[in-house]
Structures are given as C-alpha cells and as structure tokens.
Amino acid sequence: MFATLVKASVAKKLLLTSAAAIAVAVAGCAPKDSTVKIGHVGPLTGSIAHLGKDNEAGAKLAIADLNKADIKIDGKKVTFTLISEDDGADPKQGTAAAQKLVDAKVVGVIGHLNSGTTIPASKIYSDAGIPQISPSATNPKYTQQGFKTTFRVVANDATLGGVLGKYAVNELKGKSIAVIDDRTAYGQGVADEFVKGVEAAGGKVVDRQFTTDKATDFMSILTAIRAKKPDVVFFGGMDAVGGPMLRQMDQLKINAKFMGGDGICTGELIKLADKALGNSRVFCAEAGGVVGPYEKKMADFKERFKKEMGADVNLYSPYVYDAVMVMVESMKKANSTDPKKYLPELAKIQYEGVIGPIAFDDKGDIKGGTLTLFTYKDGKREALKVIQ
Amino acid sequence: MDTLIQQLMNGLVLGSVYALVALGYTMVYGILQLINFAHGDVLMIGAMVSLTVLGIIKAVAPSTPLVLQLVIATAVAVPVCMLIAAAIERIAYRPLRNSPRLAPLITAIGVSIILQTLAMIIWSPNPRVYPDLLPTTPFEIGGALLAPKQLLILVVATLSMAGLLLLINKTRLGRAMRAVSENPRIANLMGVNPDRIITATFMLGAGLAAIAGVLVAMNYNIAQFTMGFLLGLKAFTAAVLGGIGNLGGAVAGGLLLGIIEALGAGYIGDLTGGFLGSHYQDIFAFAVLIVVLIFRPSGLLGERVADRA
Numbered sequence: 001m002f003a004t005l006v007k008a009s010v011a012k013k014l015l016l017t018s019a020a021a022i023a024v025a026v027a028g029c030a031p032k033d034s035t036v037k038i039g040h041v042g043p044l045t046g047s048i049a050h051l052g053k054d055n056e057a058g059a060k061l062a063i064a065d066l067n068k069a070d071i072k073i074d075g076k077k078v079t080f081t082l083i084s085e086d087d088g089a090d091p092k093q094g095t096a097a098a099q100k101l102v103d104a105k106v107v108g109v110i111g112h113l114n115s116g117t118t119i120p121a122s123k124i125y126s127d128a129g130i131p132q133i134s135p136s137a138t139n140p141k142y143t144q145q146g147f148k149t150t151f152r153v154v155a156n157d158a159t160l161g162g163v164l165g166k167y168a169v170n171e172l173k174g175k176s177i178a179v180i181d182d183r184t185a186y187g188q189g190v191a192d193e194f195v196k197g198v199e200a201a202g203g204k205v206v207d208r209q210f211t212t213d214k215a216t217d218f219m220s221i222l223t224a225i226r227a228k229k230p231d232v233v234f235f236g237g238m239d240a241v242g243g244p245m246l247r248q249m250d251q252l253k254i255n256a257k258f259m260g261g262d263g264i265c266t267g268e269l270i271k272l273a274d275k276a277l278g279n280s281r282v283f284c285a286e287a288g289g290v291v292g293p294y295e296k297k298m299a300d301f302k303e304r305f306k307k308e309m310g311a312d313v314n315l316y317s318p319y320v321y322d323a324v325m326v327m328v329e330s331m332k333k334a335n336s337t338d339p340k341k342y343l344p345e346l347a348k349i350q351y352e353g354v355i356g357p358i359a360f361d362d363k364g365d366i367k368g369g370t371l372t373l374f375t376y377k378d379g380k381r382e383a384l385k386v387i388q
Numbered sequence: 389m390d391t392l393i394q395q396l397m398n399g400l401v402l403g404s405v406y407a408l409v410a411l412g413y414t415m416v417y418g419i420l421q422l423i424n425f426a427h428g429d430v431l432m433i434g435a436m437v438s439l440t441v442l443g444i445i446k447a448v449a450p451s452t453p454l455v456l457q458l459v460i461a462t463a464v465a466v467p468v469c470m471l472i473a474a475a476i477e478r479i480a481y482r483p484l485r486n487s488p489r490l491a492p493l494i495t496a497i498g499v500s501i502i503l504q505t506l507a508m509i510i511w512s513p514n515p516r517v518y519p520d521l522l523p524t525t526p527f528e529i530g531g532a533l534l535a536p537k538q539l540l541i542l543v544v545a546t547l548s549m550a551g552l553l554l555l556i557n558k559t560r561l562g563r564a565m566r567a568v569s570e571n572p573r574i575a576n577l578m579g580v581n582p583d584r585i586i587t588a589t590f591m592l593g594a595g596l597a598a599i600a601g602v603l604v605a606m607n608y609n610i611a612q613f614t615m616g617f618l619l620g621l622k623a624f625t626a627a628v629l630g631g632i633g634n635l636g637g638a639v640a641g642g643l644l645l646g647i648i649e650a651l652g653a654g655y656i657g658d659l660t661g662g663f664l665g666s667h668y669q670d671i672f673a674f675a676v677l678i679v680v681l682i683f684r685p686s687g688l689l690g691e692r693v694a695d696r697a
Contacts, residue, residue, distance in 0.1 A: 183667050209657065210667035214618065216608040219398040220653035221666045227391040240515040244608050251526055251535045252394070271517045272610070275524070 034076045036337045038063065038324065039101035041111035041121070043089035050314060052113055055135060056084050057309045058317030059110055062324035064308070071328070074335050080328070087117045098124040106130065107337050110323045113316070115139030115186075122150050131343050133327060135319035138262070138287050140189060143363040149343065151360055153319050153326070153353075154287040155369030160261050161190040163371055163387050164234070164285055165197020172257055172283065174198075174232035176206040178225045180245070182213040182237035190261040191236030206230055211245075213237060218245045222252050230256050238263040243272020250276045262286040270379055282376045288319070289372030289386035294356045301354045322353035390531045395654045396647060397532040403646020404545035405607070408600040409623030410630070410638035411552060412593035418633040419569045419589050421489065425496040426476055427597055428620020429503035430469050432613060434598030435605035436511050438465040439518060458521040458602070465598040472503075473594030474587050482583065500617070507613035515612040518605040541603050548596055549639050555592075556635070565589060622673075629677050631690025640688055648672050 040059040042052035063082045071078050083104055087094035094117030101109055102124060109125055109132045112118040118137035125132040126147035133151040134142065140158040143150050168174040177198055181191035195205050206228040209221040222245070225233065233249065233256045235242050242264040249258070258281060265284035270277060290298045301321070302313045327342075330349050334342035351358045359367045373384040409431060416424045438461035445457050452460075480495040522540065526533040556562035564585045567575035572582040604619065605611040622645065630641025652672035656664050664671070680688060 208662070208665070210665040212667055214614070216604075216610060216615070217398075217402060219402070220395060220650040220669070223391055223394045223398060223650075224654045224657070224666070226394075240610070240612075243517075244610050247524075247609055250524065251538075252533055253526065272515075274517070274520070274609070 033079065034073075034337070035079045035081055036331075037081050037083050037104060037106045038327065039083050039085065039104070039106035039109040039111070040320070041085045041087050041094065041097050041101065041109065041117075042113040043117075044084070044086035046088045046090070048089055048113070051316065052086070052089075054311070054314035054317045055111070055113055055320045057305070057311060058135070058313075058320030059084070059324055061305060061308055061317075062321045066324070066328055071332065073331055073337055078337065087112050087121075089114050089117060091116050091120050094118075094121045095124060097121070102128040102130060107331075107339050107342075108132070108327045110135065110320055110327070112137065115142060118142055119145075122147055125149050129343075130339050131327065131346055133323040135323050136287075136316040139185065140193075141185075143365050147364075148347075151323075151346065151364040153323050153355065153358060153366050153369075154316075155371055156287075156365055157186065157190045157261065158193045159365075159369055160285055160287060160371055161193025161195075161236075162197035162200070163373075164259055164261070164283070165194040165199075165203070166201040167283070167285075167373065167387075168194075168232045168234065168257075168259060169198055169201035169203035172232055172259075174203055174230075174257070176228060176230045177203055177232045177234065178207040178209070178228060178230035178256070179205055179234045179236070180209045180211060180218075180221065180225075181235070182211055182215075182241055184213050184237065186261075186263060187213070187236035187238075189236070190263070191234065194234050194236065194259075194261075211237075211241065213241060215241065216244055218248050219252065222248055222254060226252055226254050230254075232257045232259060234259045235264065236261060239266045239269040239272055243269055243274075243276075246273040246276040246282070258282045260284045265374055265381075267381060270376065270381070277376050277379065279377050280375050283373065283384075284375075285371045285373045285387070287369065287371055288316075288355070289370045289383075290356055291370065291386045291388065294354070297354055318354045322351075322355050322358060325353060326351050326358050391654070393530060393532045395650050397529070397534060397538075398654075399647030399650030400643065401534075401538045401541055401607075401646070402650060403626075403643035404541050405600060405604055405619070405642075406623050406626040406645050407639040407642025408541075408545045408548060408596060408603070409619060410627040410642045411548065411635060412597050412600075413620075413624050413627040414630075414632050414635060414638040415552075415589055415593050417627070418635075419565060419586060420481075422481065422492050423496065423624065424590075424593070425493070425620065425624075426480075426499040426503060427593065428616035428618075428623065429500045429507075430473055430476075430594050430616070431597040431601040431604070431619065432507060432611075432616030433472060433503060434465040434469045434594075434601030435518070435611045435615065436507055436516075436601075436613075437468045437598075438462060438602045439511075439516060439605065439611050441465070442519060442521075454521045458606070462599060462602050465602055466595045469594040469598035469601075470591040473590045473597075477587055477590040482586075500620075504613050504617070511611075511613060513613065515610050518609050518611050520609065521606060537603075537607050541607060544599060544603060545639075548599070549635065552592075552596075552635055561585070561588060625673065625677055628687055629680055631684075631687025634687070634689045637687055637689035644676070644688075645673055648676055 042055040044052045063080050066080050085097035087097045098121035113136050115137040118134045126149045131149045138157045140156045181187040207225050265286050330346035331337050331342045334345040368388050371387045412427050441461040441464045480499050481492050484492045522536040526535045564580045568582045568585045626641035626645045627638045630637030653666045653669035
C-alpha cells in the first residue's frame with residue numbers, strides 16, 4: 001500500500017519534469033510567438049441571448065481578422081485568442097464571469113452588454129488593472145466611478161437626454177415642457193439630463209411629475225400637467241408605461257408632443273399606444289447610428305459580417321468589432337500587450353472604425369458619440385436623423 | 389377649478405375600481421373572517437381569460453361589434469373565475485376551516501403566488517395590450533373629461549353594489565349568508581349547509597373580480613400577470629378603511645382611497661414645494677388609513693362586534 005503510493009508520486013514527479021523539459025524545449029524553438037487572450041462577456045443565455053450572441057460574433061470576426069493580419073508586437077508575432085464568457089444579463093453572474101476572465105489572465109475585456117452587469121464588473125477589472133471597453137452599456141455611471149480602465153464606444157444616456165432636450169426646444173419649438181420619470185436609475189437619469197438639455201437651449205420646464213415602473217394610472221399626474229399647458233411631454237422610462245400614458249393623455253385631451261429615450265423607442269410602443277401614437281407626435285432617440293462616409297463603411301461591414309458569420313448584424317456587433325480593433329491598435333502603439341503599458345495609449349487613441357472615428361474623453365466615454373432620432377408615422381417607426 | 393374637478397373625477401373612477409374589488413374581500417371576510425389574498429389574482433385571471441377570448445373572436449369573427457365582443461369576453465371570464473374560486477376554496481381553504489387563523493392566510497398567499505406563476509407561464513411575462521372596445525372620445529361633464537370606459541366603470545360599480553345589497557338583504561341565499569356569518573353551527577342546525585354557502589360567496593366574489601379585471605385591463609389598455617397584486621393590496625386597504633365585513637364600508641373606503649390618491653398625486657408636489665414628488669402619493673392614502681384605524685379600529689362603517697374581536 002505504502003510502497004505503491006511512493007511509487008506513484010515518484011512517477012508523477014518524473015512526468016512533471018519531463019513535461020517541463022518539453023515545454024522549455026518548445027519555447028526555445030519558437031521564441032518569437034506569443035498568444036494574447038482577450039475576454040468577451042455578454043448574455044449568451046436568457047431572454048436577450050440573441051443580443052449577446054450578436055456581440056460575441058462581432059468579437060469573433062475581429063479576432064479572425066487580426067490573426068489574418070499577421071500583427072507583430074515587440075518583435076514577436078502575436079496570435080489572439082478570444083475567451084468568451086456568459087453573464088446571463090445578471091449582475092451576480094456578471095461579476096463571477098469577470099473574476100473568471102481576470103483569473104484566466106486576459107489582457108483586456110470587451111463587454112458587458114447591459115449597464116446592470118457592466119457597472120459591478122468594472123470594479124473587478126479596475127482592481128486587476130485590465131482595460132474594459134463596453135460596446136453597449138449606456139448608463140452614465142459606468143465611466144463616472146473614477147476607474148482608469150473603463151471605456152465605452154456608444155453615447156451614454158446623459159448625451160441622449162441632453163440631445164433630446166435641445167431638440168425639444170430648437171426643433172420642436174417647445175415653449176413649456178413637462179417631464180415625467182419612473183424613478184428608476186435609467187428613467188431618472190435620462191430625465192435629469194433632458195431637463196439640463198432643455199435649460200441649456202433656453203427652454204422652460206414647467207412641471208416635473210413622477211410615477212413608478214409598475215404604475216398603470218397616470219390620470220392624476222397628467223391632469224396636474226395639463227393645468228400647466230405643456231406643448232412637449234418627456235417621459236423617462238420604458239415602453240410598457242409610456243404606451244398607456246400616451247393613451248391617457250388623449251383621454252385628457254393633452255395634445256402635446258411626446259418624447260422619450262431608448263426605453264420607449266421600440267416596436268412594441270406601436271401596439272401599446274395604438275391610435276395615441278399619432279403622426280410625428282412621438283420622438284425618441286437611441287444610441288448609435290452612422291453618418292456621411294461611414295454609411296458605406298457600415299453597409300460593407302454588414303455584408304461581410306453576414307458572409308463570414310452566417311447571420312445579420314443584430315444590434316451592437318459592429319461596436320464590439322471596433323472595440324476589439326481599438327484595443328489591439330493601442331497595443332501596437334504601445335508596442336506591448338501588457339495592460340499597464342497599453343492602457344495610456346488606449347486613453348488617447350485616434351482610430352477610424354466602422355462606426356466612425358473613435359477617441360475617448362478623460363472619463364473613457366466616446367467623443368462625439370452618435371444618436372439616431374426616431375419618430376412614428378402611420379404606425380411605423382422612422383429614423384429622422386443621426387445626431388452627433 | 390377644472391383641474392380640481394378633473395382630479396375628483398379621476399379619483400372617483402379609481403375609487404370605483406377599488407370599491408369593486410374591495411367588495412370581494414369584504415364579503416369573504418364577513419363570512420369566514422378570512423382575508424382572501426388570492427382575490428386580486430383572480431381578477432388578473434379574469435382579465436387574461438377575456439383577452440384570450442377577444443383574441444379568438446378576432447381570429448374567427450373579426451366583424452363582431454366591439455360592444456358585443458366585450459360582453460362575450462366578460463361572459464366567459466366570469467364563469468371561469470367562479471370555477472377557479474370554487475376550486476381554490478375547496479383545495480386551499482376548506483381543509484383548514486378549523487385550524488388556527490394564520491394557516492388559511494398562508495395558503496391564501498400561496499394560492500396568489502401559484503396563480504401569478506401559472507398566468508406567467510400561460511400568457512407570458514410581458515405586458516399584453518388590451519384593445520379599446522368602446523369609443524375613445526371622452527365626454528365633458530361639468531368641466532371634467534370622462535371616457536366612455538370610465539363611465540362604464542362608475543355604472544358597473546354602482547350596479548354591483550346595489551345588486552349585492554339586494555341579494556344579501558332580500559334573497560334566500562342572502563339570508564343564509566347572513567346566518568352563516570353570524571354562527572355557522574347554528575345555521576347548520578337550521579338546515580343551512582355552510583359549506584355550500586361559503587362556496588357560493590367565493591364564487592360571487594370571483595364573478596365581481598372577473599368583471600373588475602376586464603374593466604381595469606380595458607381602462608389602462610394593458611394586462612399582465614402582476615396586475616392583480618398591487619390592486620388587490622389597495623382594495624384590501626380600502627376594505628379595511630371602510631370597515632372590513634361591511635359592504636357599504638367597502639364602497640365608501642374604495643371611493644375615499646381613490647379620491648385621496650388622485651388629489652395626493654395631483655397636489656403633493658405643489659403643496660410641499662417640490663420636496664415630495666407625485667410618486668409619494670401612497671403616503672396620503674396610508675396616513676389616512678392609520679388615522680382612521682387609531683380613532684375607529686373597526687374602520688369607518690365597521691360595527692364593533694363583541695364576539696369577533
């Protein structure tokens with residue numbers, strides 16, 4: 001019994017030493033190759049798994065392109081590998097996935113998809129000194145935590161609210177504007193920024209009312225708003241609340257225009273609001289959108305994406321693609337794949353991506369991120385214009 | 389002035405919905421001293437069943453007049469809810485009739501969760517759009533706007549209460565219900581089967597809940613598996629406010645709660661100089677509830693009954 005144990009451990013030791021010897025030999029033979037791991041996180045399961053898969057495909061395409069391009073950093077040929085994790089759009093699972101990537105020693109992370117998972121995970125990456133680029137998290141808080149490692153390539157809710165506020169005053173000629181929000185982090189945030197935008201453009205907010213994200217009766221707050229005779233009503237919240245609210249505005253004969261952020265900017269709103277949707281009555285905006293010469297670039301990208309990945313671009317995959325490219329570009333500039341060394345280069349990068357020029361401000365938000373403004377006509381959503 | 393009248397009208401409509409639901413709570417409590425927490429979810433089932441019926445009508449005979457569609461949908465939802473309520477009573481409450489009062493309270497909460505989960509599985513967790521079945525152009529009454537569907541809520545709530553009062557005070561079933569409420573054992577000796585009366589009470593309450601469910605879903609154009617929970621809680625509050633076990637009290641409590649909420653939401657921001665926003669509207673409702681219960685522990689119209697402390 002004892003003897004066999006001893007024998008086994010000796011055998012193990014022997015095996016280990018020979019393995020180490022082989023490893024040294026291999027490394028000695030090819031000293032110029034190195035493998036760099038880049039992490040990607042998104043919901044690959046759950047109700048928005050289709051969006052997570054779309055993001056993952058964008059990352060895969062970028063990695064494949066990079067490996068074809070024969071990139072040399074610090075004199076060595078670099079092979080990139082993608083480590084993809086699933087966060088199920090759940091904050092708890094998101095932090096677990098982040099820890100897994102840190103333990104796997106990735107040099108950078110693209111993700112996560114939702115603000116709710118991106119924000120808690122960002123602390124883990126920051127503690128480990130690993131740069132993180134989110135392709136789609138729009139909550140302003142993400143880049144406002146004082147972390148040096150947080151970046152994003154979409155416009156945030158603050159920009160969105162501000163742009164809508166200016167649009168309400170300058171384009172819709174709103175003289176008296178009423179604001180409602182649902183007191184969630186998202187709704188409150190986008191409504192606050194809208195108010196700032198209105199005031200910056202010289203407009204006047206005549207009333208501010210509140211509801212919850214579960215409410216169905218808005219008659220009282222709408223009656224209170226009606227007394228102030230607004231010509232524009234802004235709602236910070238989601239479509240399931242905004243739709244019934246629009247109908248109740250009609251019941252009270254409030255003929256004001258209705259505005260909102262990406263929460264109400266959905267196809268579902270058409271059914272939820274029905275006739276109350278009107279023609280060019282509802283205006284809303286979504287982060288993203290390309291202008292000018294980039295339209296062609298984006299169209300080409302979509303075509304190539306379909307050919308290579310066998311699926312249409314769903315939403316954010318071009319952003320993921322560019323995020324990977326920007327990260328590797330800064331590694332080339334720094335001539336190093338060490339996060340400590342390439343992070344300063346990432347912060348001051350100038351890159352021409354598929355989605356447009358990419359550069360970050362001092363917080364890590366994209367400079368001049370675009371938004372697309374929509375309205376509804378004849379029961380259809382129509383893109384009005386892309387705003388920078 | 390117009391604003392105040394409109395707010396009172398908003399409160400009246402909201403209060404009528406609360407009253408309609410509160411009647412179901414108070415009726416069951418009056419007979420069993422049981423708070424049927426699943427009542428709000430029976431309402432939700434009513435709304436969902438009627439929505440499914442409307443979907444079928446749309447697929448089979450889309451040219452059916454809308455008012456007739458509404459009547460058919462309600463006519464299906466009411467018996468479905470009655471059967472569900474009878475089953476709930478038989479399975480979850482009757483076996484616990486003689487156990488401590490906490491036991492059926494817990495099963496009531498359990499039934500509520502089961503109904504919500506089933507509805508989520510059957511009708512999906514997303515909010516469903518409920519179509520407009522009545523004209524949407526509002527009437528103007530004394531400076532306030534009132535949509536036809538809101539008028540219907542007022543009418544149905546009034547009729548339900550009057551009908552229920554008649555039923556309880558004038559019919560044989562009503563007399564039996566009152567007898568069981570006073571003392572089930574003696575009622576049994578007098579030839580009344582308490583189990584049958586209790587089942588009938590549950591079914592009656594469920595029928596009202598189904599009607600309320602259709603009205604609520606149509607009023608807000610939305611139906612979701614969670615819609616009964618908060619509404620049930622508010623209606624229960626209304627029933628307690630008015631004096632639980634008392635039909636007139638349920639209506640008074642419902643109307644009062646609705647009006648307080650509407651005025652609260654409409655004026656709290658101006659009254660507190662923006663310190664408290666309209667999402668604090670529930671403060672008013674519950675402050676009034678506390679004050680009423682301090683001075684009248686059995687509610688506004690509740691009677692002090694010695695043997696039922």
